[in-house]
Amino acid sequence: MKDIADAEEKVRNEEKLKAEREIQRLKDEAEAKRIADEKAKEAEKYREEEKARQEKIEAERIRKNKQYKQFLTDNNYNELTDKVEKE
Structure with a gap:
């Protein structure tokens, strides 16, 4: 009887552990x-x-590029104006 009870207890403990x-x-x-x-x-x-950081960098690059192009355009205009004034 004790063996059966011990076996049942062992099975319950194993199931509980699982x-x-x-x-x-x-x-x-x-x-x-x-x-x-x-x-x-x-x-x-x-x-x-x-x-977002890359987009900001790209936007800044584009802005600076536009500024530079405008600068070149203005300089070309000034040079042409100077040439016309000299003539």
């Missing part, structure tokens, strides 16, 4: 997924910030 391990595994998976999602959000935020 259940606890499964619960811990699921908790670990959930934590890993949470961390992965967090890192993915951080990476996406970084990509968006980098894209």
Whole structure:
């Protein structure tokens, strides 16, 4: 009788241990997924910030290029005006 009770207790303990391990595994998976999602959000935020920074740099480059072209146009006009005035 005692052997049967001991065997039943052993089976219950093993089942309980299996259940606890499964619960811990699921908790670990959930934590890993949470961390992965967090890192993915951080990476996406970084990509968006980098894209915005690159767009700002490109806009500044275009603005400076337009200023330079205007400067050259103004200089050419001034040179032509000077030539006409000299003649």
